[in-house]
Every structure is written in C-alpha cells, then in structure tokens.
Amino acid sequence: MIAIEKAERLKTLPPYLFKELDRRKEEVRNQGVDVIDLGVGDPDLPTPTHIIEALCRAAEDPANHRYSSYSGMHAFNAAAADWYKKRFNVDLDPRREVVTLIGSKEGIAHIPLAFIDPGDTALVPDPAYPVYNTGVRFAGGTSHFMALTRENDFLPDLDAVPGKVADAAKLMFLNYPNNPTSAVVSRAFFEKAVAFARAHNIIVCHDAAYTEMAFDGYRPISFLEVEGAKEVGIEFHSLSKTYAMTGWRIGFAVGRAEVVEALGQVKSNIDSGAFQAVQWAGITALEADQACVEEMNREYQARRDILVEGLQKLGLSVFTPRATFYVWIQVPKGMASAEFAGRLLTEAGVVATPGNGFGAAGEGYVRMALTVNQNRIQEAVKRFETVDFLRAAG
Numbered sequence: 001m002i003a004i005e006k007a008e009r010l011k012t013l014p015p016y017l018f019k020e021l022d023r024r025k026e027e028v029r030n031q032g033v034d035v036i037d038l039g040v041g042d043p044d045l046p047t048p049t050h051i052i053e054a055l056c057r058a059a060e061d062p063a064n065h066r067y068s069s070y071s072g073m074h075a076f077n078a079a080a081a082d083w084y085k086k087r088f089n090v091d092l093d094p095r096r097e098v099v100t101l102i103g104s105k106e107g108i109a110h111i112p113l114a115f116i117d118p119g120d121t122a123l124v125p126d127p128a129y130p131v132y133n134t135g136v137r138f139a140g141g142t143s144h145f146m147a148l149t150r151e152n153d154f155l156p157d158l159d160a161v162p163g164k165v166a167d168a169a170k171l172m173f174l175n176y177p178n179n180p181t182s183a184v185v186s187r188a189f190f191e192k193a194v195a196f197a198r199a200h201n202i203i204v205c206h207d208a209a210y211t212e213m214a215f216d217g218y219r220p221i222s223f224l225e226v227e228g229a230k231e232v233g234i235e236f237h238s239l240s241k242t243y244a245m246t247g248w249r250i251g252f253a254v255g256r257a258e259v260v261e262a263l264g265q266v267k268s269n270i271d272s273g274a275f276q277a278v279q280w281a282g283i284t285a286l287e288a289d290q291a292c293v294e295e296m297n298r299e300y301q302a303r304r305d306i307l308v309e310g311l312q313k314l315g316l317s318v319f320t321p322r323a324t325f326y327v328w329i330q331v332p333k334g335m336a337s338a339e340f341a342g343r344l345l346t347e348a349g350v351v352a353t354p355g356n357g358f359g360a361a362g363e364g365y366v367r368m369a370l371t372v373n374q375n376r377i378q379e380a381v382k383r384f385e386t387v388d389f390l391r392a393a394g
C-alpha cells in the first residue's frame, strides 16, 4: 500500500455544506417518507423530441465518431453566433469570438487557468454557483467575495469593493438571472460593471445560464448587449437549462476574442471537444422553433405560482421570481438556514437547499427549485400548512 495524500487544492476546499443534509435526506427516505426534493437545480422535463432525433441521426454518421475540433465545430459556433444575433442583436464572429464548451461549467471552471496566477484575485459574488470560487482556487488564486443582499436587490455593490482589491483583481464573475437568488439585472447595472471593469482592467465573466428561463413575458438581457461589454468580457451560455439538456454537456462562451482564444488554449490542453453528434443536436436546438422553450417556461411559471402563493400564505418572506427555476426564501428571524432546511425535511419531508451552502451571505435564506411537477408542489405546500414551526413563523 502506498500512502494517498490529496493535494492542498482539494484539502483546503471549503466544506461541502450539503453533506449533512444529504445524509438526513437518505435517513428520512429510509424511514419510508415520500420525500419531495426541491433541492436539485436540474430540469425534470425531458429534452424536446426534435433535439433527441437530431442526436440519433448524427450518432449514426461515422464522421461524428472522431475527435472534434478543439474550439468546436464551425457549424456549432456559427449557430451560436446566429442565435445571439437573433436573440440579443449581438454580432459575433464565430471564428474568433465563440468557443464550444462541454457544458458551461467546464468553461467557468477552466477560465481562471487562463488568467489567474497563484496569488491573484478574482471578484466573486456571494451567494453564488460554487464553481466560480473553486475554479479560482484551483488556479491558485483567491476570491474576494461581493455580498448579494436583499437591500441591494441581490446585485453586488461595486463601489464597496476596496480600490486596491479592484485594481489587483483579474476576473469578475457575475450571473443574471441569478442562481440561487433568482434576481434579475438591469441594463444600468451591466453598464456600471463595464465602467468598473474598464477602470480597473478586469475581465468580466458573465454566466448567462438562465437568460431563457423567464416568466410573465420578461426577456432577460445579455451582458454583451451593453455598449463596450465585448471589450471587457465573456459570456457563458448553456443549453442545459434552456432545453432541459443537463446530461448532454454542451454550452458555449462568447465575447472578447483574446479571452475566448485563451480559454480555448486551456481547453486544447485538457479536453478534445464535445461529441460532434451532441453539437449537431445543439445546432438543432438553437436553430429550431423556440416554442419548446416557451412551453417549458409556462410549466415552470405554473409551478412557481403554486409554490410562491403557498409560501406567502404562510407569511414567509418570498418574492416572485421573474426568471430561473429557483425560489429564494428568507427564513424566519432567529432561525439559521440549516435549521430551517433540516426541520422542513424532518417535519414535512421536503428538501430545500440552505442558502449558506452558496456562501456566507446566503445565511438566512433557503432555495427551493421548481423541478418537480405541479401536483408534487401542491403536495409540498399542503404539508407546509401542517407544520407547526412554519405556521408559527407567519
């Protein structure tokens, strides 16, 4: 036997806060409770049929069985650029300003390797998708966390970033519509972010995973729509949530050519591109009629309405999300996120994610994902109504 010792970068990762909750979820399930899991941000709806058919056709073509191009098939990058033009009226050169990703998480995790050296700093929102911080740390950098607070509409207060930190920072991560808070962004904030990035020479990495998942007719904007954004940044887009394709692993990044190129350089040393048949299916997803997206959004919106109304009736402090399939709920005063989620599980058999799992500033909140059908959400609400601590909270 040899001694197995993990690298510092793994040993010093922040603790996985959901471990205890996962353990209790298993325990409650084993007791025979019919657990309703609102914990996972993974669409339960199937991928639309026309996309699956495109995959099947492409999978039968031997030309697609070989290594693909590192930066993505030209046809996929061109489809992504066309989609950006149609959706956001943003012009992109598919040869220089688009790179195909094996899911956007892959690009988000790798971009720090292109720009962060040991000791460097990145600006990272808190609470946030954990990959921003882990990517920075794996590259040897340090995250300066920008708290997203209710008082500031869950936008980072850029004026609160100390000047020295801003000058030292190489990257800034942003994500709107936001996971986990479901907050949306105004053009004015993105304009401010561009000015801030220019003033401090920072590359903006905007995670746009949820721009297509929106309700009540609201159409989220792209960071790249804002004047000057393409000079300072890159935007990550994912087909995962938009087309219910999380398992397929396909996404793309667009923006400043040198940034796209550097990310591609990292990738060419690590992976060998996404399966071409999946890229062809992705082309179909981007080019076909987008009615399937509207249909899925109508379903999420109906679920949202059941859950938000149920929670508000109990007197809980929750606002109605205009985008994303998350509901961000303030836990009653005097209770911690983990305690609230723990009691929700043991007393109602419902899984919610404690907000502090997304960062310290998420303490005081829990996140519920709209990833079970309307009947199950109705059932969850019915159970909440029978739980004493929730009724007392209102």
Ligand SMILES: *Cc1c(COP(=O)(O)O)cnc(C)c1O
Pocket: 041, 102, 103, 104, 105, 106, 129, 175, 179, 207, 209, 237, 238, 239, 240, 241, 246, 249, 250, 251
């Ligand atoms: C789901 C999610 C992603 C990752 O999407 P993939 O393309 O499947 O890797 C990225 N960012 C946020 C905020 C997400 O919630």
